[in-house]
Amino acid sequence: MKLDILAFGAHPDDVELGCAGTILKHIEDGKKIGIIDLTRGELGTRGSAAIRKKEAEAASKILGVALRENLAMADGFFLNDKKHQLKVIQKIRQYQPEVVIANSLKDRHPDHGRGAQLVSDACFLAGLPKIKTSLKGKSQKAWRPKAVYHYIQFNPHKPDFVVDISKHFEKKMEAIRAFESQFYNPDSKETETLISSPEFFGLLKKRCEEHGNQINARYGEGFLFGTLNWKFILI
Numbered sequence: 001m002k003l004d005i006l007a008f009g010a011h012p013d014d015v016e017l018g019c020a021g022t023i024l025k026h027i028e029d030g031k032k033i034g035i036i037d038l039t040r041g042e043l044g045t046r047g048s049a050a051i052r053k054k055e056a057e058a059a060s061k062i063l064g065v066a067l068r069e070n071l072a073m074a075d076g077f078f079l080n081d082k083k084h085q086l087k088v089i090q091k092i093r094q095y096q097p098e099v100v101i102a103n104s105l106k107d108r109h110p111d112h113g114r115g116a117q118l119v120s121d122a123c124f125l126a127g128l129p130k131i132k133t134s135l136k137g138k139s140q141k142a143w144r145p146k147a148v149y150h151y152i153q154f155n156p157h158k159p160d161f162v163v164d165i166s167k168h169f170e171k172k173m174e175a176i177r178a179f180e181s182q183f184y185n186p187d188s189k190e191t192e193t194l195i196s197s198p199e200f201f202g203l204l205k206k207r208c209e210e211h212g213n214q215i216n217a218r219y220g221e222g223f224l225f226g227t228l229n230w231k232f233i234l235i
Helices: 014-028 049-063 082-095 110-125 166-177 200-213
Strands: 005-009 033-039 067-073 099-102 147-151 161-164 220-225
Touching: 005 014, 005 082, 005 110, 014 033, 014 049, 014 099, 014 147, 014 161, 014 166, 014 220, 033 049, 033 082, 033 110, 049 067, 049 166, 067 082, 082 110, 099 110, 110 147, 161 200, 166 200, 200 220
Parallel strands: 005 033, 005 099, 033 067, 099 147
Antiparallel strands: 147 220, 161 220
8 A cells, every 4th residue: 555644653642642633634635644653652651552552543543544553662662773774664665655754853752753763764764775675575665755754742843834734623632632541531540741731732722823823824733854855745
């Protein structure tokens, strides 16, 4: 299956929080989009890997993505090395996306920046024919996406460009709420986190409003250019 856009997240829920509106917008426009989570989020303070799996499946149905996979890398401990790069290269060659979206290169959670660089490096390396990979016993052809963009996460950044998600903001929030174990629940006995506070959804809405204001839209999602942008494709 060939994809138009392939979105990566270090953890399940990263993609929803960072670029769900953009995914919804482009699916409506007829684009085929997939999501690949690098880890199962097993070190998350709240919930569990099994719960995250069910939540990710629910969010994927809301978004209407063509596929969602999990590479089961070690949460908190995966590396940007040959072993992990080859796993990502295999997926890039399998789905041949024109555009790849990944975590923020600089963010509070170290997995985000490391995951972003891992995906970015793998996108470049996937275009080198002398790197050999195979799938189901068949050699894969080299493939390099035309662009890699990074969605903005916890740390604020000035976007290089903003996508208008006004029409899709409410459904974006619905997809995010599918990860209910991670967010505010007055009956929960689990440790509170930055995103489980009752104020979090208000802060998320405010950021989308701030990004939207930059393009005279009600809501927007901001993105940063990656190192692979030899050809700009406006998604």
